[in-house]
Amino acid sequence: MQSNEKDSAHHAQSHTIKSAMAQCLTPDVLTAASSRLEDLDQWLHETEQQHLLANHAHLDKGAAARAYWHAGYASALQDLFELIKKSTRDAA
Numbered sequence: 001m002q003s004n005e006k007d008s009a010h011h012a013q014s015h016t017i018k019s020a021m022a023q024c025l026t027p028d029v030l031t032a033a034s035s036r037l038e039d040l041d042q043w044l045h046e047t048e049q050q051h052l053l054a055n056h057a058h059l060d061k062g063a064a065a066r067a068y069w070h071a072g073y074a075s076a077l078q079d080l081f082e083l084i085k086k087s088t089r090d091a092a
Contacts, residue, residue: 024084026091032083 043049058069 024088026087028090029080029083029087033080036079 057063057065060066
């Protein structure tokens with residue numbers, strides 16, 4: 001595949017992804033996700049846990065903090081996908 005063909009294919013794929021995201025990320029989904037993020041941020045500051053992110057312990061290979069971070073991230077993505085699915089069902 002020539003460079004121009006690769007660029008064109010990449011552009012088409014990127015456009016498809018952006019289009020799908022625009023359809024899924026409705027204002028309701030964005031509002032709900034933003035609210036959950038604000039709640040978590042507030043909790044981190046109220047409990048003085050923000051240092052957990054600042055010291056980057058979640059990046060240390062083999063660290064327990066890394067496992068917890070990845071588990072939390074996976075949970076957050078699952079939550080976001082559930083919000084998207086619900087929004088899609090409600091729109092149908």
